[in-house]
Amino acid sequence: MKRICNQCQTEMINDCRVTVEADISGIKITQKGKGLFNNVSAKLKASVCPNCGNVALYVDDFNKFKQ
Ligand SMILES: [Zn+2]
Structure with missing residues (x-):
């Protein structure tokens, strides 16, 4: 997924x-689930803008997280 710098x-x-x-x-x-073993977690990653140095944080497995 392409990420566009929100600054530039x-x-x-x-x-x-x-x-x-x-x-x-x-x-x-990590997001706590209802049961003991239903926790979901994802590793935090970052995007870096090569133009202005802005950094955006995201996770790859965002589908695992539920509202
Ligand atoms: Zn930028």
């Missing part, structure tokens, strides 16, 4: 990893 409308570079320094596993987004 340049196409952003997807699939950049988001990591905390000294922790290569990155950051996870």
Whole structure:
């Protein structure tokens, strides 16, 4: 999926990893489900705009998350 920078409308570079320094596993987004094992989680990724440096965060498996 193409992401367009909301600052300058340049196409952003997807699939950049988001990591905390000294922790290569990155950051996870988790949504609690109803049951004990129904939690869904996805790894946080980032898009970087090569034109202005704007960063957008997203997850790939957003379909797993329900309202
Ligand atoms: Zn930009």
